[in-house]
Amino acid sequence: MIQLGLHPAPAHVIAHFSDTHLVGGDRALFGAVNSHDNLLLALGQLERSGTRPEAIVFTGDLADLGEVDAYRRLRSTVEPVAERMGTRIVWVMGNHDERFRFQSELFDQDGSNDPQDRVYDINGLRIVALDTSVPGYHHGDLSDGQLDWLTHVLAEPAPDGTLLAMHHPPIPSPVEVMAILELQRQDRLAEVIRGTDVRGVLAGHLHYSAHSIFAGVPVSVASATCYSIDISATPKTFSGVGGGHGFALVHVYEEQIVHSAVAVGDFEQVSGFSETFLAKIAAMSPAERLEVFSSKTSSCSVEDIERR
Numbered sequence: 001m002i003q004l005g006l007h008p009a010p011a012h013v014i015a016h017f018s019d020t021h022l023v024g025g026d027r028a029l030f031g032a033v034n035s036h037d038n039l040l041l042a043l044g045q046l047e048r049s050g051t052r053p054e055a056i057v058f059t060g061d062l063a064d065l066g067e068v069d070a071y072r073r074l075r076s077t078v079e080p081v082a083e084r085m086g087t088r089i090v091w092v093m094g095n096h097d098e099r100f101r102f103q104s105e106l107f108d109q110d111g112s113n114d115p116q117d118r119v120y121d122i123n124g125l126r127i128v129a130l131d132t133s134v135p136g137y138h139h140g141d142l143s144d145g146q147l148d149w150l151t152h153v154l155a156e157p158a159p160d161g162t163l164l165a166m167h168h169p170p171i172p173s174p175v176e177v178m179a180i181l182e183l184q185r186q187d188r189l190a191e192v193i194r195g196t197d198v199r200g201v202l203a204g205h206l207h208y209s210a211h212s213i214f215a216g217v218p219v220s221v222a223s224a225t226c227y228s229i230d231i232s233a234t235p236k237t238f239s240g241v242g243g244g245h246g247f248a249l250v251h252v253y254e255e256q257i258v259h260s261a262v263a264v265g266d267f268e269q270v271s272g273f274s275e276t277f278l279a280k281i282a283a284m285s286p287a288e289r290l291e292v293f294s295s296k297t298s299s300c301s302v303e304d305i306e307r308r
Helices: 035-048 068-086 097-109 142-154 177-180 185-195 277-284 288-294 304-306
Strands: 012-017 055-059 088-092 120-121 125-129 162-167 198-203 210-213 217-221 246-252 257-263
Touching: 012 035, 012 125, 035 068, 035 246, 055 068, 055 125, 055 162, 068 088, 068 125, 088 097, 088 120, 088 162, 120 162, 125 142, 142 185, 185 304, 198 246, 198 257, 217 257, 277 288
Parallel strands: 012 055, 055 088, 125 162, 162 198, 198 217
Antiparallel strands: 012 246, 120 125, 210 217, 246 257
């Protein structure tokens, strides 16, 4: 990454995907959405970007009905891309997932109905995958045992801090019906993470991009890759639409974390700068860059710079 301003390259880069909702066979979700093709499009866009994240975090609702074939299609789709990019995969349970199949199909372990909580060390950045699912229901919750486990994990800080990855975000939603399916006992979770090294919460569930604060910690919700919820629809409705899907990039700096929403799709480029332009700008001193590129009275155009 070229440093053109005050900030050096990030210490860590994470890709945040959510709500793939894959179904078995060749079926379309709701008979209208090809969630598998949408995932392929998103992964292809990430790979073509040249970004090489250290991990791809999938915050739940991986399989719409928890089907064995859906989990197998997920692995066969994601793992080759992750291998080519040299990145790890972090799977997180969602309310549409089924614990037994999630564990057996994604981790090659004997399946169980226990909470699927795991800890990942990503070169000094700790990612805690926390299972907020409730078997047989779509709302979220955490047991006392899970909260005790999380307290123990967070007792010792990680070198670069912790990201908590979970499906149900601990924030309100303007889509009123989502309140029924929210995370229960958020006050207990707040007690556990407040004052720890948790630097951010990555979540899904809402099917649109959102940002908030919980217990003093930034929360970032990634838009779904399958379909989106239109929060501008008529109040009191739940409107799933076939556009607006995407993922997020998480850039972790020493003092900051930046969450950037990425819209998935092939769009017409209407402006931009070439690699030649960026290289020549990078070769200038900071003062020269300000005069050439920032000043409104600069007589130098992009074409002039590229011709130098």
